[in-house]
Amino acid sequence: MGLFTKLLSLAGVDVASLDALTLFRWVALLLFTRWMFTTLYKWKFSPTAKVPGPWFAGLGSFDFYFRLFSDKNYQVIHERHLQYGPVIRMGTRMVSISDGKLAKELLSTHRYRKPAAKYRDIFQVLLPNIFTTADPDFHRQRKRLLMPAFTWPTLRRMEETITGAGTRPLLAKFHALAQNGQPFSVNLSTEFLGLTFDVIMRLAFGESLNLIQDNDSEVFGWFGSLLRYMVITRTFSFLKDKPVPYLPMVHQGYLSKRNVVALALRKIRERQAYLATLDRSDPKVEVPQDVLQIMLDAQDPETGANLNTEQVASEAIVQMVAGTDTTSLALCWTVYAILRHPSCGERVINEVLTEFPLHAANESDIIEYDHVKARLPYLTAVIQESLRVYPPVASSLARVVPKGGLTTGEHFLPAGCTVSFSPYAINRSPLMWSQPEEFVPERWLAPEAEMDPGCKVGTLSFLSGPRACIGRNLALMEIHVTIANLIRHFHWEFAEPRFADLEPSEHVMLHVKDNEFRVKFTPRTPELLS
Template identity: 45%
Template sequence: QLVYHKVCSPLAQFPGPWYVGLGEFDLIYRLITGKSYMILHQRHLKYGPIMRIGVNAVSICDYQLAKQLVANPAFIKPSDLYEKVFEPFLPNIFTTCDSVFHKKRQRLLAPVFSWNSLYKVEDVIIESGVRPLMTKLHRLAPQTNQFVSFNLYWDFQGLAFDIIGRLAFGKSFNVLQTGDRTVLDWFNDYFVYTTITRVFSFLKGRSVPFIPALERGLHAHRSLLQLATQAVTIPKQDCQPPSDILQFMIDSADPETGEGLTTAELASESLVQLVAGTDTTSHALTWIVYALLSHPHNYQRLVDEVLTHFPLPSPAVVNYAEAKAKLPYLEAVIQESLRFYPPAPPAIYRIIPSEGVTINGYFVPGGKQIATPIYSVNHSPWQWDRPDEFRPERWLDGRKPSAELKKATLTFFSGPRGCLGRNLSMMELHLTMTNLVRQF
C-alpha cells in the first residue's frame, strides 16, 4: 500500500516532499508544531502553486483555481475536520458538510448578517465592546510620561467576547469591565481539546487522568452548551425583545418554507458565532496594531487621516458609516493586514466529487481532497507584487482595482461557503481601530 500511494496513486504526479505519500505522519507533525500554514507556504515556494501534501490531498496556491473548485458546492467539507470535531453540537452553518442543509440555513441566516441588520445593532457593538475598551485603556494610560505595559491582545479578546456575548447570547460577558475570563477559558480549553482529538481521535469523549486537557475540554463543552441553551430561552420571556443578532435569529424564518430555528438549533448557531467570531476578530485587531507599530510611517499616516477628519474631543465615538466614508487609508490598512496576517491562516479542505476533476491537465478521481492554504494564497508570489511587504498603499495606487485585490485575498474566502460574518467583522475592525487610533 505504501508503494501504491508513493508511486501509483493519481496524486503521485504532483510535486511535493517524497514522504507525504507514505502516511499521515506529516499531517500530524504539522498540527503538533502549530505552524502548519508556514510549513505549507515554504513548500509552495519550493514546489510551485500546486503540490501534494498527503496520501489523499493536494494543495492549491492559486486563488482563481481555488475559487473555481473549492468554492463549488459540489466540493463538500471533510466531516473529520468539521462535523466530527464539533459533533457534540447540532449541525450548524459552519460545521455542516451537507450542501442542501447549508443552503437552507444560509437562506435563513443571511439576512441576520446583512448590512441592514448590522446597522440596527451598531450601537450595541459600540456600547458592549468599543466604548468599554476605550474606557479601560484610558484608565490604564498613565497621567505622566511614564510607560505602562498591558496585554492588548487580552483586551481585544475581551472586546470580541463581550460583543458576541451581547449579540448572540443576549448579554455581555463583561470581560473588559470585570476581568472575569471564565468563558474565554472554556473557549480556549475546548479548542485545545478539539486539536488533541483531531490528531488522536480515539481520545474523543474520554477522560484520561494523565491528560487533564481532555477533562477540561469536556467540561468546557458542557459549560458552553449550557450557556447557549440558557441564552436562547431567556429573550422569549421579555415583553420587548432586544435588538440583537440572537433576537434576529429567533425571529428569522426560511423564505421558502417559513420554518424557523428550534431552541437547540439556536444554541448551536450562537455557539458557532462564539467559535468563529471571537478569536478571529481579536487576532485581526492584534495584528493590525502590530503591523502599524512595526511600520511607523504607516501609523503616522493613519493618525493624520483620522485626526484630520475627526479631531478631538467630539464626537465621543466615531461610527462605522463615518469611518468607512472618510478614512480610505484605514480601509487600506485593514485590508492589507488581513492579507498579510490572516487571522485564520490554515488551509481550507474540500472533497473532490465522485466524477473527479482535472487540475492543470492531471485528472484526480473523486474522494481525494483539495486544500487551499489561506496564508499561502495571500502571500503568493504568483499573484502579488512584493507579497512579503506590508504595503497598504497597494490598495490605493489604482494599478489594480481594490475589488480585484479583494478577490485575490482569501481571508474570508468566497462563494456559497464564504464567511457569513464578514460584514460584522469589518464593522468591528473599523469601529475599534478608528477610535483606538483617534484617542491614543
C-alpha cells in the same frame, strides 16, 4: 491468525514449534512488512503520485502530524508552494492549491464539499450547524435563516449595541488605566479577545460578560478550554465526547463543552421567557436588537421552518467559537503591522486625526463604521493589507473533489481526493501579488488597471463563495471601528523591543507567539475648540 500461519508456512517456518515470543516477533514483522508495502505502493501509485512536492509527502500521516505539531504549518505550506508551484502534493489523496483564481473558482460552488467528519469532529459542539455541515441543502436552508442577522442594514441597526459591548468599554478601561495622562501597557491578545468575546456574547447570547473589565470570568475559561479541546480532538478524534479523567486537559475540555452548552440553552430560555411576557402585537413594544432575537424570530421563506432551542444554541456556540479568536487576532495583527511599519503608521494616524480630531467636546463620541469607510480610505487599505499578510485562519481549508474528478494543469484528481487551500500561501503568492512578502497598503488604493491581480480577485481571509464566513461584515465592523478609535484616543508604541518582531504560531488560527503582544498606550490630549 489463519492468514499469518499460512504466510509463515510459505516462508518455511514451523509455526507449531514456535514459542509465544518468537511467534509475536514473526507476526510483528509481517505486519510491519505489510504496512511498509502498502505505504510504498500508495506513495508510488496514488492519485497524487505525479503531483510536485517533497518525496515524503506521500508517506502516510507523518508529514501531516509533523506540520501540525510544529506550529508552523502555514509557513511550511507556503515555502513548499514557492519551491514546487501552485499545486503541490500534501498526501496520497490530498493536494494544496495556492492559485487564488482556481481556489475561488472551486469555492464558488457547493460541489466541492467540506470533509464531513473533519469539521464535525472539530467544531460541532451540540448539533449540526452552518459551519460544520457538509450538506449543501442544509447549509442553504440554515443560511437563509441566519444571514439576515449579518447584513449591513442589520448591523448598522445594531451598531450601538456592538460598540456598547466592545469599543466603548475598551476605551473607558484604557482611559482609566492612563491615570493623569500617564502611559500604560497591556497585553492586546487578552484585551482584544475580551472585546470580541463580549460583543458575540451580547449579540448571540443576549448578555455581555464584561470581560473587557474582568477577563478572569469562569465562562471565559470554559471557552478557552473548549478551544484547546477542539485542537486536541482534531488529531485524536477518538477522545471526543468522552470523560477521560486521566488526561486532565481533555477532561477539562469535555466538562467545559458541557458547561458551554448548558449556558447557551439557559440564556436562550431566559430570552424566550422574557418574550412570553411581551405583547408583540403592540407597536410600542420593543424587542432586543441582536443576533439571538433574529435567530429566534427567523422563519425560512421557502419552507416556513423555524429554529428550535437546541438549533439556536448550536448556532450561537459556533458563532462564539468562530467569531472571537479570528477577529481578535485580526485586531492584534493590524496593530502590529501599523507599529512595525512606521511610514504606514504615520500616514494612517495623520488620516484619522485630520478627519476626526479629538476635542474635549467630542471626546466621548465613537467614530462609526460608515464614517470610517467614507473618510478613512488609507486605514481601510491598512486593514485589507493586514488581513492579506496575516490571515487569522492561515491554512488547511479543505474540500472534497466531487464525482467526475478535477483536472488542474496536467494533473487529474479522481473523486474523493481532497484539495486544500492555504489563505496564507494564496495571499502571499507571487502569481497574484507584487512584493508579496511586503506590507504595502497602497496596493489597495491603486487605479484598477494598475492593481495586483490579487487585489482584483481578493484574499481568502474570509473564504469565498457560498461557504464564505457568514460573520465577515460583523468582523470588519469591529476591526475598523476599534482601530480607528484607538488611533484617535491614544499614541501607540511597542511595550518592549521584543514585540517589534512577533513570531506567528499556528494552532488552528494564526496566533501571536505565546499569546503575548504588549503595547504601550499614551492618551492624546484633546484639542481646545477656539
